[in-house]
Amino acid sequence: MFELVVVSGKGGTGKTTIVGSLAALAEDKLTADCDVDAANLNLVMGNKLQCTERYEGSELAAIDQARCTGCGMCQQACRFSAIYHANRSCAVDPLSCEGCGVCAYVCPAGAVTLSPRVSGHVFISSTPYGTLVHGELRPGEEATGKLVAQVKRRARERAASEGRGFLLVDGAPGIGCPVIASLAGATAVLVVTEPSASALHDLQRVVALARHFGLQIYLAMNKADLERAAARKTYKWAAEQKLPFVGWIPYDEEVTRAQVKGSPLVTCSDGPAARALTGLWRRLENGVMKDGA
Numbered sequence: 004m005f006e007l008v009v010v011s012g013k014g015g016t017g018k019t020t021i022v023g024s025l026a027a028l029a030e031d032k033l034t035a036d037c038d039v040d041a042a043n044l045n046l047v048m049g050n051k052l053q054c055t056e057r058y059e060g061s062e063l064a065a066i067d068q069a070r071c072t073g074c075g076m077c078q079q080a081c082r083f084s085a086i087y088h089a090n091r092s093c094a095v096d097p098l099s100c101e102g103c104g105v106c107a108y109v110c111p112a113g114a115v116t117l118s119p120r121v122s123g124h125v126f127i128s129s130t131p132y133g134t135l136v137h138g139e140l141r142p143g144e145e146a147t148g149k150l151v152a153q154v155k156r157r158a159r160e161r162a163a164s165e166g167r168g169f170l171l172v173d174g175a176p177g178i179g180c181p182v183i184a185s186l187a188g189a190t191a192v193l194v195v196t197e198p199s200a201s202a203l204h205d206l207q208r209v210v211a212l213a214r215h216f217g218l219q220i221y222l223a224m225n226k227a228d229l230e231r232a233a234a235r236k237t238y239k240w241a242a243e244q245k246l247p248f249v250g251w252i253p254y255d256e257e258v259t260r261a262q263v264k265g266s267p268l269v270t271c272s273d274g275p276a277a278r279a280l281t282g283l284w285r286r287l288e289n290g291v292m293k294d295g296a
């Protein structure tokens with residue numbers, strides 16, 4: 004299966020707009036949204052929820068008041084200040100508990116138990132553009148990378164059961180754990196950038212990460228005509244690095260109109276950005292994907 008992950012070194016580059024249009028243009032594919040901190044590809048693709056799976060990414064401590072002697076050892080050992088004294092015994096503040104398990108380890112009375120905590124969900128949806136697997140982390144929860152890995156696992160399983168040859172993934176922004184989980188096991192990566200000094204810096208960092216994974220790397224520049232001097236700097240750097248650009252998407256107010264409407268841009272516009280996205284997909288389809296990995 005060919006697995007293309009679309010990432011950006013930072014948020015707000017238009018990555019989801021691009022993935023939504025690629026999902027509308029590509030055939031024989033399944034789409035996954037791994038941007039679990041801000042999942043919104045489903046809003047663009049118009050999903051109907053089929054099933055929901057709980058994601059238990061961490062644990063939560065609880066103190067059995069009948070067993071607790073109030074010795075305070077757990078409170079002293081908890082480095083997250085999640086334990087407080089109450090009525091001659093101790094109790095856990097669930098919002099502060101990180102599930103590290105130290106309190107259970109030090110408790111001489113065996114009064115502490117740890118149980119799985121629901122940190123988010125994995126969803127499988129049907130859309131007019133095929134199946135979408137997506138995840139959502141609960142506010143304040145951590146372990147984003149583990150949830151991304153679970154979304155990808157379910158997406159691969161579902162793609163295999165549907166006999167799909169192509170998995171299109173909306174990856175997480177940045178270069179941290181969620182992006183690493185998005186890229187793991189992929190065939191190729193499409194990095195979306197913008198014409199600015201900070202976007203070039205972010206692009207360089209995410210390219211270094213993709214190289215670490217030995218992925219085929221392709222670049223696309225969104226709002227490419229907004230700052231031509233900065234765009235030229237990015238093209239020059241990419242040429243020096245022998246990294247191919249497959250898309251140049253101009254600034255286009257139709258993008259905002261499509262977002263308001265909740266539709267992939269290419270399905271509701273024939274403006275310059277929509278035409279550029281169609282060209283981007285044709286280049287990927289005819290060049291990159293036919294060459295194979």
Ligand code: SF4
Binds near residue numbers: 077078111
């Ligand atoms: S260490 Fe155990 S017995 Fe002591 S206060 Fe904590 S829960 Fe209670």
Ligand code: SF4
Binds near residue numbers: 064080083102
């Ligand atoms: S599990 Fe860790 S964070 Fe949670 S209360 Fe126990 S020591 Fe504190």
